[in-house]
Amino acid sequence: MYDPTIPDLILSNANIITLDPVHPQAELVAIHGGKVLSVGHSRELNRLKGAKPKVIDCRGKTVIPGFIDAHLHLPSFAESLVTMDLGPRNNVCSISDIQGKIRQLSQKLPSGTWIRCGGYDEFYLREKRHPTRWDLDSATLIHPIKLIHRTGHAHVLNSLALKLTGISKETPDPEGGLIDRDIMTGEPTGLLYGMSDFLSKSVPPLDNHQLEHGIRLANRELLSLGITSIQDASPRNDIERWEMFKRWKAQGYLEPRVCMMLGVEGFKDYRGNDSSAKGGETYLRIGGVKIILDETTGRLNPGQTELNELVFTIHQSGLQAVIHAIEETSIEAACTAIEYALQKSPRSDHRHRIEHCSVCPEPLSKRLASLGVMVVTQPSFLYFNGDRYLQTVPHLQLKHLYPIATLMRNSVQVAGSSDCPIVPANPLIGIYSAISRMSETGKAVLATEGIAPLEALLMYTDYAARATFEEKIKGSITPGKLADLIVLNGDPTKLPADEIKDIQVEVTVINGKAVWDKKGLTNNPFFKV
Numbered sequence: 105m106y107d108p109t110i111p112d113l114i115l116s117n118a119n120i121i122t123l124d125p126v127h128p129q130a131e132l133v134a135i136h137g138g139k140v141l142s143v144g145h146s147r148e149l150n151r152l153k154g155a156k157p158k159v160i161d162c163r164g165k166t167v168i169p170g171f172i173d174a175h176l177h178l179p180s181f182a183e184s185l186v187t188m189d190l191g192p193r194n195n196v197c198s199i200s201d202i203q204g205k206i207r208q209l210s211q212k213l214p215s216g217t218w219i220r221c222g223g224y225d226e227f228y229l230r231e232k233r234h235p236t237r238w239d240l241d242s243a244t245l246i247h248p249i250k251l252i253h254r255t256g257h258a259h260v261l262n263s264l265a266l267k268l269t270g271i272s273k274e275t276p277d278p279e280g281g282l283i284d285r286d287i288m289t290g291e292p293t294g295l296l297y298g299m300s301d302f303l304s305k306s307v308p309p310l311d312n313h314q315l316e317h318g319i320r321l322a323n324r325e326l327l328s329l330g331i332t333s334i335q336d337a338s339p340r341n342d343i344e345r346w347e348m349f350k351r352w353k354a355q356g357y358l359e360p361r362v363c364m365m366l367g368v369e370g371f372k373d374y375r376g377n378d379s380s381a382k383g384g385e386t387y388l389r390i391g392g393v394k395i396i397l398d399e400t401t402g403r404l405n406p407g408q409t410e411l412n413e414l415v416f417t418i419h420q421s422g423l424q425a426v427i428h429a430i431e432e433t434s435i436e437a438a439c440t441a442i443e444y445a446l447q448k449s450p451r452s453d454h455r456h457r458i459e460h461c462s463v464c465p466e467p468l469s470k471r472l473a474s475l476g477v478m479v480v481t482q483p484s485f486l487y488f489n490g491d492r493y494l495q496t497v498p499h500l501q502l503k504h505l506y507p508i509a510t511l512m513r514n515s516v517q518v519a520g521s522s523d524c525p526i527v528p529a530n531p532l533i534g535i536y537s538a539i540s541r542m543s544e545t546g547k548a549v550l551a552t553e554g555i556a557p558l559e560a561l562l563m564y565t566d567y568a569a570r571a572t573f574e575e576k577i578k579g580s581i582t583p584g585k586l587a588d589l590i591v592l593n594g595d596p597t598k599l600p601a602d603e604i605k606d607i608q609v610e611v612t613v614i615n616g617k618a619v620w621d622k623k624g625l626t627n628n629p630f631f632k633v
């Protein structure tokens with residue numbers, strides 16, 4: 105008989121950190137129909153097991169709400185998993201390493217096949233510079249090459265790829281982009297900044313089969329990291345992407361819940377289109393509108409007037425403006441645009457967002473707070489890029505770099521994310537970095553901006569849910585909320601900071617169902633009632 109008060113799954117004997125201030129600690133969580141039914145003491149197990157629910161004995165392990173990554177790029181992540189990694193983590197230390205790996209791959213491919221590779225970081229190359237078209241030409245002349253920079257915002261093409269995409273000495277820089285040129289001859293060097301849009305139109309996309317394979321690999325990776333919800337911030341998201349997300353969901357290739365932001369172009373076409381998804385809004389929904397605001401070409405793009413109007417249009421449509429802003433001047437410009445929209449049409453709790461917010465002095469934090477702007481940032485950049493920041497970021501900026509404690513002290517809501525594939529998606533590394541501010545080699549980056557472990561956990565759960573107005577349905581283990589939770593082999597609020605980054609996710613539960621089980625904890629018959 106159906107009884108909504110009887111659980112179908114119980115996690116017991118657990119150290120549960122609910123992140124719900126009403127009931128912060130528990131030992132048992134009962135789940136029914138994909139939602140949390142109750143939290144309590146293990147002694148309540150006897151009373152609850154009448155209807156023979158499945159019981160997972162957590163053996164004292166820690167249970168927390170599933171992680172929410174508030175900003176990543178799933179299609180690029182999927183692509184990175186099926187293309188060659190030329191980053192430092194794959195032992196690429198020089199331009200000749202890059203040439204060697206491309207040459208090796210090219211020998212297996214018919215001529216004319218596009219070679220896609222990415223993740224290179226000039227800081228970690230012996231030559232301390234970007235490769236050029238001529239460097240890549242020496243690897244192959246008969247395959248076009250698209251090499252993506254670790255940031256995703258710069259590319260290097262070889263001569264054949266330049267020819268096929270129509271980039272020559274005569275090509276003017278496109279709006280917001282920059283074609284690097286030889287100072288003597290004016291010839292393009294192959295290095296292109298801010299030209300992702302241009303290339304997406306001229307380089308053939310990954311074929312569907314490869315992309316789907318990448319999505320399945322990405323799905324597995326996300327579940328193994330305890331990520332139960334993602335917010336996709338890809339600037340090229342549009343209706344076509346939306347249909348792809350719907351397909352990946354329907355096919356079961358993508359299990360975490362998804363909020364897809366629209367790019368600016370996608371937003372223009374979106375109105376009036378069908379935005380419903382099978383399984384309902386909690387599985388797949390459309391969120392804010394992503395604006396890239398940058399100064400790659402030496403001036404703000406888009407300019408202030410255009411930005412004001414764009415943010416106002418988004419504001420009027422009822423969606424969130426999600427503004428990528430790194431430099432202090434860009435963040436100021438984003439604030440000015442949000443202020444403009446709010447003056448013309450006041451609205452409380454709009455939750456417009458600044459993404460990254462990398463260099464932010466305290467007066468600017470106060471301005472963000474007064475406008476009610478949320479910040480979505482990436483603490484794990486400190487871990488993966490910290491050594492580079494310490495060597496290359498000017499002192500005046502370094503002292504305001506990712507100032508998470510200052511932002512929070514000034515009452516700015518700050519959510520955590522990875523920006524994956526820019527850096528790996530592991531939220532526990534982000535949590536470790538938010539607390540310790542340590543780089544991969546153990547150097548502190550502005551240690552005074554470290555925050556408490558509980559705050560760091562909230563950045564990847566409750567605060568990240570707030571970034572899409574979903575705090576009423578997820579982000580804590582609370583009766584009535586979605587049963588998205590994870591079992592960890594260590595307690596991030598109790599372990600020394602150093603050990604947090606090595607905590608493993610043992611079980612990932614989405615909608616009351618275990619979708620990742622590292623050690624068979626959920627299937628061990630010994631632990632069933």
Ligand SMILES: [Zn+2]
Nearest residue numbers: 175177337523
């Ligand atoms: Zn991003």
